[in-house]
Amino acid sequence: MGRRNILSALPGGAAGIGLMPISAASAQELPEIRWRLVSNFPKSLDTIFGTAVEFARAVGELTEGRYRIDVFAAGEIVPGLQVLDAVQNGTVEMGHGPTYFYSGKDPTFTLFTGLPFGLNTRMQNAWFYQGGGEALLNDFLAKYQVCALPAGNSGCQMGGWFRKEIKSLADLKGLKFRIPGMAGQIWQRLGAVPQQISPGDIYPALERGTIDAAEFVGPYDDEKLSLYKVAKYYYYPGWWEGGAAAFTLVNLEMWQDLPEHYRSVLTYASAYANGWMTAKYDAANPKALQRLVAAGAVLRPFPAEVMEASWKAANELYAELSAGNADFKRVYEHLIAFRDDQYLWWQVAESGFDAFMIRHRRG
């Protein structure tokens, strides 16, 4: 905590910067800081773990190395699912990852990373940056003594790997499906049995038949797990993650004690990381998908009956959660109103263009 005390003892010279030229002295006053950031993910995921590394690199470059953030993978300091706790209690200054891992604490956490049947990636960015989403996020997170900035998005994910084809709703009965969080609750309403299994344990569980199916991310990340060898049916779309947002989480007191200039640096570095992660996934997924299909993966869309039942079950769940949780209700209603406006517009230009281009793709 010594470092924080040094910061709070600084004169207020870092406030009120904007475009006004200030004296050269202030740059000297900016302290050298070294922070620790814990990711929810292992180093092998150069996409989402890599986003935290890019973020830290940007912070270093933007401060000429004076503000250094060391990035740690899941398990190096705390287990991957305890990132929020570690930031909240000050074990580390920062975290990086999605918020839906904490839906067990409060389902409201799910709304920020991605509600099943929620927003796509661009809509999430519009909601956070221009639609009021970021304020809702930080109002909610203040309860946990952390604040957050959007810092990455995976794009729409896949529906996962299934050992057998899903031809109807009846095929979901008793299906042991590795799927966490709120999406798992929805699948449960369809008759499936959601399983919580860490990524490294998915392959053997599918191979032995301990589980029947597993979802992870999308082609590029999924390829690393080689699941096509033990569950070849690769379903889409991952309707529970039309876009999945990651965030830089900062201990709130530490954020408030930072010089204003360093808060700006974290803000712009997070915005950079936000675009970086989506570009990384978007550039890498097409070739990975082609390799997976060449290796034997069989692409299948979820049957319409399954999609419709999922939509119905999701909305029933949201109504129940809204009835019992004021935070969930407030954020959910805001998000859904935004989504409905977005898809009104999306169906015109964006999806019209994409649909034509998909039909005319060469090769």
Place this chain on the structure above:
Amino acid sequence: MGRRNILSALPGGAAGIGLMPISAASAQELPEIRWRLVSNFPKSLDTIFGTAVEFARAVGELTEGRYRIDVFAAGEIVPGLQVLDAVQNGTVEMGHGPTYFYSGKDPTFTLFTGLPFGLNTRMQNAWFYQGGGEALLNDFLAKYQVCALPAGNSGCQMGGWFRKEIKSLADLKGLKFRIPGMAGQIWQRLGAVPQQISPGDIYPALERGTIDAAEFVGPYDDEKLSLYKVAKYYYYPGWWEGGAAAFTLVNLEMWQDLPEHYRSVLTYASAYANGWMTAKYDAANPKALQRLVAAGAVLRPFPAEVMEASWKAANELYAELSAGNADFKRVYEHLIAFRDDQYLWWQVAESGFDAFMIRHRRG
């Protein structure tokens, strides 16, 4: 030029920063700089002109006001279409806007902002940041003694405002359509007569019937021109701008003379501006579309016959341009290969999700 000479006379202390802590002295050495940026657009466009303002604000915040960029609208220093020239010849240090305004100099400029039937917005970002697009852009721009960073994207644009309904290809015969650049060349092949008219002159030209149709941007920007009052049919999609990228342009010599730290600042501020502009458009367009329709705009998709003929004419044009222009050919082939991979993947998760959500939108 005095300022540049001061910069080039600086010791090389600003190089090699990364994560290595460096001495506090270097921050003192960073010079106070004031640059001028000219936008292609008027101040009334708080979307795309506003992006340049956001960029400049970020540069100021990230340097505690030491590096100040003053933003000028089209016409304040140079006319909107002479931004590249002004940056190239050093009249100003920077510009902001799309590159396709310069397709008269070389059609290769069109490929970076958005080829008709090219990439959508996320694909453009993936291409620039992770697919090699940024290197191709700067290799090409070096001929003009400028360099560029992606700094904004409009999303898919609309097809424009038409006084009469377009029911078949025959309706394009002799149609006087305000549409610039390469898209105009394609429409010409379909029988239309492309017109070059500045935004402020579109309304009276449509009102008097001097022209039959005009394209501009999308709902939020178009609303400012009130074109629905004089040409009520609002067509989509704007297949010539599936995504339209804007850039910060910097005089190459001035860029090379900048301290490395300030180059990093321009890079991250541009990345921030890149996301900001898309979020701004995405958040603003849905309500604007609703207001336009309530005021009498009539939405119409381009007939399939027109879309197919446009696709064919576009590809014929690209083949001709590739035969006569090595730069165009090299960048075009790179972009098209990237696009075809992208849409292979896009048709799976992203468009599957969006299509379902569009069908189930409330209200």
